[in-house]
Amino acid sequence: xxxxxxxxxxxxxxxxxxxxxxxxxxxxxxxxxxLVVDSLPSHLIVIHTTPQPVxxxxxxxxxxxxxxxxxxSININSAGSMASCQWSEAISFIRLDVAPKLIExxxxxxxxxxxxSYELINTAHTHDAKIxxxxxxxxxxxNNGSAGGKLYVDSLLNVLSVHLLRNYSTQFREARxxxxxxxxxxxxxxxxxxxHLGQDISLEVLAQTVNLSPSHLRRLFKQATGMAPHxxxxxxxxxxxxxxxx
Numbered sequence: 001x002x003x004x005x006x007x008x009x010x011x012x013x014x015x016x017x018x019x020x021x022x023x024x025x026x027x028x029x030x031x032x033x034x035l036v037v038d039s040l041p042s043h044l045i046v047i048h049t050t051p052q053p054v055x056x057x058x059x060x061x062x063x064x065x066x067x068x069x070x071x072x073s074i075n076i077n078s079a080g081s082m083a084s085c086q087w088s089e090a091i092s093f094i095r096l097d098v099a100p101k102l103i104e105x106x107x108x109x110x111x112x113x114x115x116x117s118y119e120l121i122n123t124a125h126t127h128d129a130k131i132x133x134x135x136x137x138x139x140x141x142x143n144n145g146s147a148g149g150k151l152y153v154d155s156l157l158n159v160l161s162v163h164l165l166r167n168y169s170t171q172f173r174e175a176r177x178x179x180x181x182x183x184x185x186x187x188x189x190x191x192x193x194x195x196h197l198g199q200d201i202s203l204e205v206l207a208q209t210v211n212l213s214p215s216h217l218r219r220l221f222k223q224a225t226g227m228a229p230h231x232x233x234x235x236x237x238x239x240x241x242x243x244x245x246x
Contacts, residue, residue, distance in 0.1 A: 021098070021099040021101065021102040021157060022096060022097065022098055022099065022102070022138070022153075022157055023042075023096070023097040024094070024095070024096055024097075024135070024138055024139060024142060025094070025095040025096075025097075026093075026094050026095075026139060027091075027092060027093055027094075027095065028092045029090040029091075029092060030090060030091050030092070030093075031090060032087055032088050032089055032090065032091075033086070033087070034084065034085070034086040035084060035085050035086075036082075036083075036084040037082070037083050037084070038082055039080055039081070039082060040077055040078070040079050040080060040081050040082075040083055041079065041097075042079050042097040042098055042099055042100065043076070043077070043078055043079045043097070043098040043099075043100060043103065043120055043164070044075070044076070044077040044079075044083065044095065044096070044097060044098075045074065045075070045076055045077075045095070045096040045098065045131065045135070046074070046075040046077075046093050046094070046095050046096075047072070047073075047074050047093060047094040047095075047096075047131070047132065047135055048069045048070065048071055048072065048073045048074075048075075048091070048092075048093050048125075049071055049072075049092045049093055049094060050069070050071060050090075050091050050092045050093070051071055052071075053068035053069065053070050053071075054068065054069045054087055054088070054089055054091050055067070055068055055069075055087065055088050055089075056068075056069045056085060056086065056087045056088075056091075057084075057085070057086040057087075058075065058083075058084065058085045058086075058124060059082070059083065059084045059085075060075075060077040060078075060081045060082070060083045060122040060124070061081045061082055061083075061122060062122075062202065062204065063122040063123075063124055063202055063204040063205065064200060064202050064205075065124040065125060065202075065205060066199055066200060067125075067196070067199065069087070069091070069125065070125070072127060072132060073125040073126070073127060074123070074125070074126050074127065074128055074131055074132070075123065075124055075125065075126075076120060076121070076122065076123040076126070076164070076168055077122050078119060078120040078121070078122055079100045079120075081122055094135055094139065096135060096138070096160075098160070098161075098164075102157060102161055103118065103120070103161050103164060103165065104118075105161075106158060106161035106162060106165065107161075107165055107169075118165065118169045118170065119169060119170045120164060120168050120169055121168050121169065121170060121204075121213065122204065123168055123204075123208055124204075124205060124208065126208055128167070130163050131160070131163065134156055134159060134160045134163070137156055138153070138156055141153060141156070167211070170213060180220060180223060180224065181210070181220045181221065181223075181224045185210040186221070186224055186225070188209050188210055189206055189209055189210060189217070189221065189229070190232075192205075192206060192209050193206070193229075193232070193233050193236060194236065197233075197236060197237055201233060203217065203218060203229060203230070206229055217229065
């Protein structure tokens with residue numbers, strides 16, 4: 001197993017909250033490499049901060065992404081997932097390792113009807129202003145020597161946990177899933193397909209564009225178009241091949 005050597009880089013700053021439920025890393029200009037972790041011990045949040053786009057190849061269990069990582073884009077990987085990332089030039093990022101017990105405690109305390117179980121959904125290159133803001137507050141707090149104290153850090157962790165549960169967990173996402181797709185959602189999924197016809201597009205990535213679970217997108221897309229997403233994608237690729245042949 002290839003372990004993440006980036007955490008040993010001199011350019012990396014590391015902070016750990018007093019409650020031992022979060023670790024924050026900030027890395028600058030980490031050399032090109034491939035990192036593989038067989039099973040993530042914590043929930044992982046990675047925020048890309050490289051000013052220019054960087055080509056990456058990423059995987060988190062069945063979720064795959066090959067393309068450009070933009071500054072501000074966010075990856076969320078669930079604990080226990082097999083994760084890998086390969087990049088072709090120096091990259092910078094902020095990394096949050098969130099202990100599963102933190103999310104579990106918040107889920108049990110919240111009135112969410114998900115007290116028995118929850119699962120964070122692996123997510124690639126989403127944009128989330130709240131996660132960006134919370135991560136910056138956590139970094140600022142660590143850089144200031146935890147001036148706000150444990151209560152302030154714990155409050156930020158609770159806000160982060162609730163946000164993850166509401167927006168990136170199976171229980172919450174499926175509970176609030178609509179019974180049909182709007183015209184705008186259908187257009188968003190189709191536009192994404194057309195923009196990435198030459199790439200390996202997973203159902204998980206398509207589902208992220210409309211904030212649904214993969215199973216709900218598959219069902220609702222077929223309900224709206226008469227075809228499953230992968231069938232529609234194959235048809236569009238065949239059409240493009242015929243046009244190119246002519």
